[in-house]
Amino acid sequence: MKRALAFAAVLSSASAAGAQAPAPPPPTVLSSPAFADYGALPLRYAPNAHAQTTWAGLSPPLNWTQPPPRTRALVLTMLDLEAAPGAGPDDQVLWMVVNLTAVRGLPEGVPRGRTAMLPEGAFQRSFASNGYVGPQPGADKQAHHYEFELYTLDQALELAKQNHPALI
DSSP, rough: OOOEEEOOOOOOOTTTTOOOOOOOOOOEEEEOTTTTTOOOOOGGOOOTTTOOOOOOOOOOOEEEOOOOTTEEEEEEEEEEEESSSOOOGGGGEOOOOOOOOOOOOEEEOOOOOTTSSSTTOOEEOOSSSSSOOOOOOOOSSSOEEEEEEEESSSSSOOTTTOOOOGGG
């Protein structure tokens, strides 16, 4: 899924000599080789789509381009935009990976919990586990829309790994 992230750029005023401010860095783009931007999420990554939680979720491979120069950590989220209508926004969080550093993506099948597939200091959470579970749209049988978002941070988050996604 390609998702360009918007970044605010502070431009200094040009000097009297007519110097121009440097161009802002290009936006960071999030994508997956497993599905098209705004395309259907393959059932391979949604084993719970038609059943109760199986804990057999396989996370999709995700890649991103170079983040802005002052980025020290990244937070990746996967949201179900139709989850729990009327409930809190934390009910939408299907997966969150916090404090990603020095990587340009995640491979397919990141296991739950602590894993060598994540950089040192990174951790993951979901609404029900310490890792990717996969979509669970429930019995409403309507299509759900899933959104992957990548946030750039100027410092790593210092949080307890057991925190609920809503607290992160």
